Amino acid sequence: MNDVLVLAEHLNGELKDVTFEMLTHARVLADAGGAKVAAVLFGSGVGDLAEKLTAEADEVLVRDHDGFANYNSAVYQPVLADVIRGREPSVVMIGHTAFGVDLAPSLSVALDAPLATDLIDLAVEGTDLVATRQTHGGKVNERVGFGDAAVRLVTVRPAAFAPQAGSRGGSVIALDTDVPQEPAFRRFVEYVEAAAGDVDITKSDVVIAIGRGIKEEENLAMINEFAELLGGVVACSRPVVDAGWLPKDRQVGSSGKTVKPKLYVAIGVSGQFQHVAGMKSAETIVAINKDPKAPIFQAAHFGIVGDLMKVVPALTEKITELRA
């Protein structure tokens, strides 16, 4: 097997968790295949990040250049394609993030290389690598091969692998690959931070989260009452924000907020990974859902399988009784 190449993702001077998660798994793959792990780091003024990666990889390939000051797939893609052509790695791992999904498919076309996205696992099987990914909202696992491709591209789901600190003592190698000017056809303009709202759901010990299963905006009243009883705040999944029932700052998940309350109650939330990413570290997680196969029951500690319209009022009543 040739190298396992991992594209290091970072923002505001910090490496993303997914970078360490991918490197951890890359070491497992490389060890199984008798290969090396190479981290690729593009950025501007990223010397200290490169240093940090030496523990994680056998080689840290760095291109430190102004052109990488902001992320632009139109700049990243040709440079990364050059590096890949030069080294012919067996696998290139990229995070399944807003950054990775913008980059990986175009890289796949540029290199004419197969791409499997949003992996939860990747394993050496015989002479091939086999990817595992999820379909149908996490209800099906799909195993995917890469045919006889020499270079395989994958995007890796954040939090799919538990990160472990490495001890590789890798060398930093400065690349001199050309970095193109930012093209006129796609220009970075600015980053805009999310506006702060009236309630900060990350500060509450108790978070009561609703999902699309709530069905109608009117049913929020019942949830507000339940949340008040437990002294919690009401949060939600993305479709509830999309429907305009709660403001964006109440959204939990990868494109919303990350919360770590003592108690998280998910009501009518299916538990897609984008949601779970924002609440999996809560101390106690309770799920109420009518579908026993809903993935949320894998993330939860306690569950009730039932109609939320019946369970929430009953629960409100039982807690009130207990207190009386």
Added chain:
Amino acid sequence: MKIVVCVKQVPDTAEADVKLGSDGRGIEMEGLPLQINESDNYALEESLLIKEDRDGEVTVITLGPESADEVLRMSMAKGADEAVRLADPALEGGDAWAVALALAKAIGGMEYDLVLTGCMASDDGMTQVGVTLAEMLGVPHATYVTEMEIGDGSVTVGRELEGGLVERVEMSLPAVVTIQTGINEPRYASIMGIAKAAKREIHTKSAADLCLDAGEAGEAGSRTKLLKLDYPPAGEGAEILDGTPSEASAKLANVLKEKGFA
């Protein structure tokens, strides 16, 4: 302004007990409601808003079986002008590459300023077709878009990154934009619109019409190889508190009390 919107018909499995087919390569579709993919519905709405704002023409396109005509008709009922279905069994069963190539061949032969796709199909969850299509067409792209403003020969979009951070990007047209949910409020079709759309023609194209040979279409044209579907392994999972709603709630109330929450 000519806009092409890629729409996919997907089964709604949010509340369904998904069963794998006996060949382990697909799911049993019987009994599953079919609908337009969620983010595609937002992409369609965005195209209709642009059309209403400035003169425009909207073409919806899908690769799929005959049932997918329903999605095209509903799109026309809401205001799309033309509908195209890539209708050929040879085109089906492909990965993102094969799907994007077929779409690229079809769209490449049209006049267009903007191509909109959803950001992710809820069935296969690949998050891949839009950008692959852009690269095959040789035009710029931006993904996960929750804000869009058309300029003079350009489009400025807001891409939603992690944690709600938005990255604003300006692109020249033509371009491919993959739309994230929540960018607008999708409309419902009117009864009149539905009645009119029922009579409209849906243009169909075969692999041959797209100049795709057998090795480039569907499964044969795929770069990745689907090996097998499985049910996710049952993990540790939650402790299920069973009984009637009232019984289960009593159990949960006790758990919450023990933990000091109730």
